[in-house]
Amino acid sequence: MAREDRIELKARMVTERLATLSAQPLADFAVLERLICQRAQEAPAHADLVREGESSAGIRMMLGGWACRYKMLVNGRRQLLSFVLPGELCDPYMHLLARMDHSLAALTPVTYAQLGREESERLVHDHPAVARALWIQTMFEIGVEREWTASLGQRVAFQRLAHLFCDIYLRLNMTGIAEDNWCDFPPTQGDIGDATGLSSVHVNRTLQDLRAANLITLTNKRLFIRNLEALKSAALFRPSYGVVAH
Amino acid sequence: MAREDRIELKARMVTERLATLSAQPLADFAVLERLICQRAQEAPAHADLVREGESSAGIRMMLGGWACRYKMLVNGRRQLLSFVLPGELCDPYMHLLARMDHSLAALTPVTYAQLGREESERLVHDHPAVARALWIQTMFEIGVEREWTASLGQRVAFQRLAHLFCDIYLRLNMTGIAEDNWCDFPPTQGDIGDATGLSSVHVNRTLQDLRAANLITLTNKRLFIRNLEALKSAALFRPSYGVVAH
DNA sequence: CGAGCCATTGAGGCCCTTCAAACATAGTGG
């Protein structure tokens, strides 16, 4: 398949997601879809797409690969704030602030579309439906991050990892790139540790517990959820997901 | 002083904050200021202003007293997501989603202004400057929550509490209701525990450590920061604050 | 084939938790 065709498929994935989330017709996003195709670009694994303190550009959409938002503390420790999955957006309205308050890095090689600041502002100005969908996406994203915060504060390691797997699988499933309890899971145990506030050693041991409990298999960057309902239950998972527009 | 006068002063506090944050003239917020005065109401301490799962109303602004956002887990544990201080807004665009993904409760007796959903939508539609300021406020708020997430994941108890005190004092100072390193601090040690992911017992002991290190005094719901620079340093505090509009 | 990254395992120890009880403070009703 030609590269352009793949890009178009991925652009469609983004707009379909926005249309669903905002309960608006796909036709409202035709202009955005064209723009995405024109502005697609790539970055290697571990590349920083934007760093804390830099001025933020406009709208950025992940077409393929995984990225993550993170903050570095002055003592050198890193906290991941969230994973950015294919089909999702990265802080679409961050450019309202003068500077980024966190960094964004590629976890794997990524393909993404990047609109400039003025281009973004023109787009949302001329297309209120797009603007509305972007805000809804932003609120959705924040909701995911809030559940994450609850994890860090109140869940023990076993529950935290279980919750992470539920969260990721269901989000990938929403976008149509995960099915039958299988999905990609590229983060290393070190990455998972930075995301969950655990040491990589303890992540390793807790993963063994999850496997021993027959909840998951995780090998070669592929995750299989052996028992989704049991995993949800272990994760204290409650779906504030699927919450679409009013 | 008559009640109406007090409300007007507080409404002015809100609009001044929005004007500063968005770098727009105060005059742009005259309509909002009038609306606030008309829609002011009160609630007692511990009252839930809105609960997770309920449909969210429109814009809500804290005029006096402290509130908090929180999530309850199915095991009964509570995680505070953030404190809502006088002059701040509560999820101004939450009504884009069908249901609240968290609850909002009064920590002290509170005065707040509550606009209805349609009223809110009309306001932001007719007054783009207000809409812009509300979004900037939202992004600011999210930035604070993100720093909070980093705290829960990467800071030890001592640093976490130190960071909390820096955060609160500086935010109150921004709104002009804290000076000379003094401010109100109404949360109980239990509340602080739910906010920081610590047990109230350990909060108590860590507070003693902070006092012993000559960093703070905290008695009778009043906080005094004995040495702000030392406290910031202990908190690994880095100001992504004061980041105003682009 | 060495270099580097990642997963895994062991050992020791500290941070923080839970349980429990005593103490202080404030508001309530008889």
Add this chain to the structure above:
DNA sequence: CCACTATGTTTGAAGGGCCTCAATGGCTCG
């Protein structure tokens, strides 16, 4: 006015979850 109750703070003791340090082995890649 003072028991009485409720709420919050403080302290002690014991234990466990998770951390750090350290070393080994598998895998990929230049």
